[in-house]
Amino acid sequence: MIWRDRLRSLVDGDRFQRFIVAVIVLNAITLGLETSRWAVAEFGGLLHVVDSIALAIFVVELMLRLTAHGWRFFRDPWSVFDFVIIAIALIPAAGAFSVLRALRILRVLRLIALVPSMRGVVSALLTAVPGMASIAALLGLLIYVAAVMATQLFGAGVPERFGDLGSSLFTLFQVMTTDDWAAIAREAMAVQPLAWMFFVVYLLVSTFAVLNLFIAVVVRAMEEQIASEVKSDVAEHQRADAVAAATILAEVRALRAEIAELRAPSSPN
Numbered sequence: 575m576i577w578r579d580r581l582r583s584l585v586d587g588d589r590f591q592r593f594i595v596a597v598i599v600l601n602a603i604t605l606g607l608e609t610s611r612w613a614v615a616e617f618g619g620l621l622h623v624v625d626s627i628a629l630a631i632f633v634v635e636l637m638l639r640l641t642a643h644g645w646r647f648f649r650d651p652w653s654v655f656d657f658v659i660i661a662i663a664l665i666p667a668a669g670a671f672s673v674l675r676a677l678r679i680l681r682v683l684r685l686i687a688l689v690p691s692m693r694g695v696v697s698a699l700l701t702a703v704p705g706m707a708s709i710a711a712l713l714g715l716l717i718y719v720a721a722v723m724a725t726q727l728f729g730a731g732v733p734e735r736f737g738d739l740g741s742s743l744f745t746l747f748q749v750m751t752t753d754d755w756a757a758i759a760r761e762a763m764a765v766q767p768l769a770w771m772f773f774v775v776y777l778l779v780s781t782f783a784v785l786n787l788f789i790a791v792v793v794r795a796m797e798e799q800i801a802s803e804v805k806s807d808v809a810e811h812q813r814a815d816a817v818a819a820a821t822i823l824a825e826v827r828a829l830r831a832e833i834a835e836l837r838a839p840s841s842p843n
Contacts, residue, residue: 582642585635594635595688601628602682625678629663632681636660652687659684694799702795709787716784720746720776727772731765749773750780 584590604624607613613621636657640647647653659680686692721742728736735758736742749755755777762769 578642578644581638585638585642591688594631595685597628597631598682598684598688601625602679604628605679605682628681632660632663632684652693656684656687695796698795698799699792701799702791705791705795706788709784709791713780713784716780717743717746717750720772720780724772728762728765728769732761735761746776746780749777750785752777752781 601624604621607617608621608625639653639656643650643653648657663678663681686696721739724736724746725739725742729738729742734741735745745758749758755773759770759773762773
């Protein structure tokens, strides 16, 4: 239908998308201001009105996109993502659902679906999930083995840190993040002077080796995503060039035909 094509060109146009992005950013600012007691006391009514208007705009936008694309709307994962966020925002934030009021900030995540560069980053991260899961399993195994060893080695001397397996797991996770790890190591060294060897080896393996594998996997996924986008752009440009060349060739042939007709002698009456 012609009207649906026009509506689709409207909702997919750059101007409409920029308008929605501006509304999302404005709504994010108002939601942030609502966390300030001073702002709520001074401009609470205005902030509530702006929030309601933004939600109404999002609902109208979603209805327009559903009308323009029909059931094909749900074939796009990012469109489904938008639909879920708006559906959550429409749940009454009162009574038993008052906790859902905090989920209104999820509307800001719609920028991921609207900004192509953000979509590329998220797609790359999703592509890297299988490799990251394997590394996470390896890291979990490493922490578990080290926690069992630390409980047996330092449990008696530093019970508040390594008294049981749960405490050791938490402490070693803290050491892996390099959060005050030297103080933890010195507490163990006060009981066993050679404890520094355990912590240095654990820190080198967990932080400087395994965690860097996460970065390597993500960087590789980003490179593959960029390469695929470049190939797609090149293919699109090639198709556009081929269409332009074919159009020019057809016009040249038509021009030659017209010139040939003009040069041909007219038949005698």
